[in-house]
Every structure is written in C-alpha cells, then in structure tokens.
Amino acid sequence: MRRRRGAARRARRGRVPEAGGGALVPDQVPAVRLTSITKRFPGVVANRDINLSIEPGEVHALCGENGAGKSTLMKILYGMQRPDEGTIEISGEQVSFRTPADAIARGIGMVHQHFKLADNLTVLENVILGAEPRAKGWLRGRIDFAAARARIQEMSKAYGLRVDPDVLVETLGVGERQRVEILKVLYRGARVLILDEPTAVLVPQEVEELFGNLRELRAEGLTVLFISHKLDEVLSVADTISVIRRGTTVATRLDPSQVTSRRLAELMVGSQLPTPELRDSTVTEDVQLEVGGLTVLTPQGRPVVDDVSLRIRRGEIVGLAGVEGNGQSELIEAIMGLRSADAGTIVFGGEDIAHWPTRRRREAGIAYIPEDRHRHGLVLEASLWENRVLGHQTQRPNVRGPWVDRRGARRDTTRIVREYDVRTPGIDVPAAALSGGNQQKLIVGREMSGEPHLLIAAHPTRGIDVGAQAAIWDYLRQARADGLAVLLISADLEELIGMSDTLHVILRGRLVAEVDPRTVTPEELGSAMTGAGDPA
Incomplete structure (x- = not known):
C-alpha cells in the first residue's frame, strides 16, 4: 500500500511545473495555499503579496534572509498573527486562524527553533501536556496514561522517531529532544509540519537522522514545510524550494535537482554564497587568556567542566567543538564570572581573574556574544x-x-x-x-x-541568514586582524573548521582532542564530538 501511495506521490511531483513556473495541475488540491499575503508593522512591510502553494506529502523548503519575512509568514500560517490582506486555504478550504489552537485544529503543527520542553517531565508528560487523554468508566476524568503511552509508542514506531515515553527530557540529547517536539505536534493530529531551522543545533549524524525522519513522515503522507539557511541541506532533503526576499516571493517551486546553492544564495541576497575561511595568519606569541585546570561542579558534586586547560593568543581564533550540553556553556560562564570555578586558574592579560566579578572582567576588556x-x-x-x-x-x-x-x-x-x-x-x-x-x-x-582584548563568541551565526552570516564572519576576521583573542563556540562544524586557527573538542566537560582545522572534515569532527571516532 505504501509503495502505491509513494508511486502516486512521485507521479504527482512529476507533473509539477519547472522552476518558478505556474499553477499546480488542476486535479491536485494543495495542502496549503497562501495567496497575496500582506502583513504590515509600524515602519515596515514584513510580507508583501506573498503567494505559496504546498502539495500534500512533500517536503517544501522555504529560504530567505533574516528579515525577509519567513518568520512572519509562518506565524500567520500557525495562527500567531493575522494577515492584513490575503487568504489561507487548507486542503482547498479557505480558513481564518485567530490563535495557534485554530491552526492545530486544522492539522497545522510547528516545531520551533528553540525547543519548548519541560526538562523535569518525562517524554510522555511533555507530549500530552495540554492535550491529556481522559479515562472513562469508574476512572472517568483522570489522565489515561496507559492510552497515551500506547499511542506515543505506536506513533514513534510508525514515523521512525525512536522515542522512549518514560525517560526524563533532561536526559535527552538535542536530536532526541527535537524528535520529542515532532512527536508533540503529530500527537495533536498535525498533517502539515512547520520546522523552523531544525538543524541549527544538530551535529552531522543527527542531521542525517532528522532527514531520515522527514522521509518517513513524507512516506506516510504528511506535508513538511522546512525553513533553513543551510542551503546544502535544503537541496538534500527538499522536494521543492521557494525563496522569499524583502518580504515577497522571488521564486516558487524550484526543483532541487535543477538549482545550485550558489543560485539559491543569489536569489536570497543577490550575491554569491559566502564561505567561512581565514586568510593570512595573524596569530602572535602574546597569550591573552590562559585557562589552567579549570573545574566547575554541579551542586551534587558532578564535574561539568573537568580539568580544562587552554590558551588563546592575540590575533588567534580558538574554536571549541562539542555537542550541546558537554560543558561549553559552563566554561563560558566561568570565564565571564557568571559561575564560580571550583578549581583552576583563569589568567587574563597576565592577571588571575578567577575571583573577579563579572563587571570587572567586562571593564578589563572581555566582550561576550551570548x-x-x-x-x-x-x-x-x-x-x-x-x-x-x-x-x-x-x-x-x-x-x-x-x-x-x-x-x-x-x-x-x-x-x-x-x-x-x-x-x-x-x-x-x-x-x-x-x-x-x-x-x-x-x-x-x-x-x-x-576596544576589547578578548571576544567570546557563542554560536554567533545561529539562526541567521547567509547575508548576516557573511557579515558576522567578516567582523570576526576583523577582530582577529585587530589583535583580539577570540574563543569561538559553534554547532556549525564548517564554520568552526573554516574560522579557527586552533580547534579543540569538548566531551563530557573535558577537552578530548585538538585537531588541525586545515585537514579535519566535518564528519571526523562530528565523530570526535560524540566520542565515536578519532578526528586525527
């Protein structure tokens, strides 16, 4: 049966017009059709006459700069905002959403870039929160956890999500948390999923798992609207691509096999796709920051930063690669004075600042991009x-x-x-x-x-478009050329490799490897981050 449905969908996709062209075939009612959507705010028109059609059972990627109007358009589709002009059709029926509850009731679900999960609850409790099934009979009115568990396990298996309903969310990795978010919207009956920058915090292996999940969802007839700035990923997973620039659609239903990432970048920002890279070396022998044997403990005595030692010289960018939750945040907080170190030294410009308050560190010349x-x-x-x-x-x-x-x-x-x-x-x-x-x-x-002396840049290009990304890279290169010491933390492995003079890997609070950014590949780095391989 699945094979017949898949064949039918492939046949439908085969009848889609070529890049940028025309209407859908007459017998195909779009899962979502947005017509002449316009939204104004004081001093700015966020969306201007946007037209977008999304077929049932396809992965449709939406690309555009930050500020191009993608977020506003998705908020309109999800009922968070109302358009000033234009119409929304779901499966051929015109609708008007006043709240996200209205959109959910019509089968629209959204997985936000920043997850909205309660760490102290189980997967099951997070999934059913606000949509709890009630028991019947003599237990009438109570939450039917058995029914919820059975349904979650069934959906998890059907869509290849591999989620255990009884584990605490605080024990899950980033990729697993994302699958819980997807399960939450599926549990509420979503047939159209909006995924906002879904790969922003994932390592390559987790990205591949997510793409596998998306293919499973598509195979089961669900429709996915995939918002991303990572154009190579868009080309890898999407069935069709639309581009928004300055609030309006400039290309719709592009065929990924007929378009390149450079062409998409030109459509998005009017210029070629930027690449993260450093040019001539500016590294000096002057050590601006030296961390020695730094240890940070939880209230329970567990080390989240475990005997970390590193140094950053003036004119050097030191990259720190690691899956989120492996001590990067705590290391930054200890350097900034936002968290007390339990052992070790933090020497800045020749002085041990481990006991300085944050304000004094700031005034001494430590800049921080959180x-x-x-x-x-x-x-x-x-x-x-x-x-x-x-x-x-x-x-x-x-x-x-x-x-x-x-x-x-x-x-x-x-x-x-x-x-x-x-x-x-x-x-x-x-x-x-x-x-x-x-x-x-x-x-x-x-x-x-x-005039800072040290810049700590934590995920400086997360969730921003290629134009803003290129600008941030230029600012980091200029900081390096001006003699700043830079600590760069990022989930974008190509960014880390391209923008680092020295590159460390952190795992479970320890620096486990130092790799050469000139020779290491994203796959090797991702393996080292998860403890699965030797990057050297």
Missing part, C-alpha cells in the same frame, strides 16, 4: 539604544559621571547601526522588532565597541 540572544543578549522590549548600554553601563559613551549619558548612548547606537548594517527604522524601536540577523549584528557591534 549563545541565546533573546535570553542573555537583549531586552526585547527595550529600544536599540537602551540595549546598547547593556553590559557596558559603567563605560563611556554610555555614562557621564554617575549618570547614564543618553545622548552619548544614542549617538553610539547610530554609529553601530551604520557601521554594522543593522537594518532598522530607527534606534528607538524595540529590539523585538528586528530580525534575528539584525539583532545579532547589534550585539556584535555593541561588544566590539570599547
């Missing part, structure tokens, strides 16, 4: 100039004497917007109004102000 810009990098409700002050509230031009210098902060924010190409209607708009890429450029501009 891994989660929303939680740790910005106050989303505050204006751009107020966010310029964050973390630098004791330094000029943000202060004059004991007072905040609003004029100086506003003037410098204008400089950052201009020099770092932050696309915004003005510096008084809230940070939440900017796209992810522009938020990140604002943070980089803020952290590069004040």
Whole structure:
C-alpha cells in the first residue's frame, strides 16, 4: 500500500511545473495555499503579496534572509498573527486562524527553533501536556496514561522517531529532544509540519537522522514545510524550494535537482554564497587568556567542566567543538564570572581573574556574544539604544559621571547601526522588532565597541541568514586582524573548521582532542564530538 501511495506521490511531483513556473495541475488540491499575503508593522512591510502553494506529502523548503519575512509568514500560517490582506486555504478550504489552537485544529503543527520542553517531565508528560487523554468508566476524568503511552509508542514506531515515553527530557540529547517536539505536534493530529531551522543545533549524524525522519513522515503522507539557511541541506532533503526576499516571493517551486546553492544564495541576497575561511595568519606569541585546570561542579558534586586547560593568543581564533550540553556553556560562564570555578586558574592579560566579578572582567576588556540572544543578549522590549548600554553601563559613551549619558548612548547606537548594517527604522524601536540577523549584528557591534582584548563568541551565526552570516564572519576576521583573542563556540562544524586557527573538542566537560582545522572534515569532527571516532 505504501509503495502505491509513494508511486502516486512521485507521479504527482512529476507533473509539477519547472522552476518558478505556474499553477499546480488542476486535479491536485494543495495542502496549503497562501495567496497575496500582506502583513504590515509600524515602519515596515514584513510580507508583501506573498503567494505559496504546498502539495500534500512533500517536503517544501522555504529560504530567505533574516528579515525577509519567513518568520512572519509562518506565524500567520500557525495562527500567531493575522494577515492584513490575503487568504489561507487548507486542503482547498479557505480558513481564518485567530490563535495557534485554530491552526492545530486544522492539522497545522510547528516545531520551533528553540525547543519548548519541560526538562523535569518525562517524554510522555511533555507530549500530552495540554492535550491529556481522559479515562472513562469508574476512572472517568483522570489522565489515561496507559492510552497515551500506547499511542506515543505506536506513533514513534510508525514515523521512525525512536522515542522512549518514560525517560526524563533532561536526559535527552538535542536530536532526541527535537524528535520529542515532532512527536508533540503529530500527537495533536498535525498533517502539515512547520520546522523552523531544525538543524541549527544538530551535529552531522543527527542531521542525517532528522532527514531520515522527514522521509518517513513524507512516506506516510504528511506535508513538511522546512525553513533553513543551510542551503546544502535544503537541496538534500527538499522536494521543492521557494525563496522569499524583502518580504515577497522571488521564486516558487524550484526543483532541487535543477538549482545550485550558489543560485539559491543569489536569489536570497543577490550575491554569491559566502564561505567561512581565514586568510593570512595573524596569530602572535602574546597569550591573552590562559585557562589552567579549570573545574566547575554541579551542586551534587558532578564535574561539568573537568580539568580544562587552554590558551588563546592575540590575533588567534580558538574554536571549541562539542555537542550541546558537554560543558561549553559552563566554561563560558566561568570565564565571564557568571559561575564560580571550583578549581583552576583563569589568567587574563597576565592577571588571575578567577575571583573577579563579572563587571570587572567586562571593564578589563572581555566582550561576550551570548549563545541565546533573546535570553542573555537583549531586552526585547527595550529600544536599540537602551540595549546598547547593556553590559557596558559603567563605560563611556554610555555614562557621564554617575549618570547614564543618553545622548552619548544614542549617538553610539547610530554609529553601530551604520557601521554594522543593522537594518532598522530607527534606534528607538524595540529590539523585538528586528530580525534575528539584525539583532545579532547589534550585539556584535555593541561588544566590539570599547576596544576589547578578548571576544567570546557563542554560536554567533545561529539562526541567521547567509547575508548576516557573511557579515558576522567578516567582523570576526576583523577582530582577529585587530589583535583580539577570540574563543569561538559553534554547532556549525564548517564554520568552526573554516574560522579557527586552533580547534579543540569538548566531551563530557573535558577537552578530548585538538585537531588541525586545515585537514579535519566535518564528519571526523562530528565523530570526535560524540566520542565515536578519532578526528586525527
């Protein structure tokens, strides 16, 4: 039966017009059709006359820069926002969504880039939360955990998700958590899945597992809308591709076999696909940061950073590769003074700063691009100039004497917007109004102000488009050329390999390998990160 359905779907896909061309065949009702979608916000048109058709049982990739309008369009489809103009059709029927609950009721599910799971609950409890099945008979009204468990196990097996319903989410890796998120939307009856940057935090092996899951979902007749900036992955997994630029569709239903990543990049940003790479060596012999025997323990006494030693010289980018949750965050927090070290030394510019408060470390010249810009990098409700002050509230031009210098902060924010190409209607708009890429450029501009000596960059290009990505790489290269010591943490292995002078691998809180970024491959690095192989 599956073979017949697959043949039918292949036949349908074979009748799709060539790249950028025309309507679907008359007898094929799209799973989703968006027509003339327009959405305006104060000072900006986020979506302008967008048209998009998605067939049943296909993986449809949606590409575009940050700020191109993808997120707004997905929020409209998922009922989080309402369009000012245009229509939405689901399986041929026009609908109007007021809330995500309306979209879920019509079979639309969304897996967000930042997972929304409760670590202290089991997989089963996370999946059914808000949609708990109720027992009948004399147990009427109670949660029917047995029925939920049976259904989750059945769905897990049917879609190849391999999820144990009884384990705590806090014990799961990133790839497993993502499968739980997919299971959550399937449990609620989704037939159309929106996946927002699903590979942003996955190592290559986990990416392959995810793509296998997507193929299983497609084989079972589900429709997947796949949002990604990683164009090689888009070409690998998608049946068809659409591109949005500056709020409108510039190409629809492109055939992946007939288009290249460079062509997609040109459609997205009007330029060639950037590549992460370093040019002439700028590494000096002056050690700016030296960490020796650093250990950080949990309250239970378990080491999350275990006897870590590394050094970063001026003009050097040191990369740190590791699956998330292996001590990278705790190492950064210890260097920044956000978490106390239980043993070891942190020598910065010749002084042991292990007992310095964070403010003193900041004032001494440590700049920090946090891994989660929303939680740790910005106050989303505050204006751009107020966010310029964050973390630098004791330094000029943000202060004059004991007072905040609003004029100086506003003037410098204008400089950052201009020099770092932050696309915004003005510096008084809230940070939440900017796209992810522009938020990140604002943070980089803020952290590069004040002549820092060390830059800690944690996932600096996560969730941003190729244009903003290329800009961030340029800023890192410029920091290196200016003699900064840079610690780069990233889940993008090609970025780590291309942008590092020295590359370490961290596993279970320990540095387990130092590899040559000139010769190591992403696959070898991914194996070392999981403990599965020797990268050397």
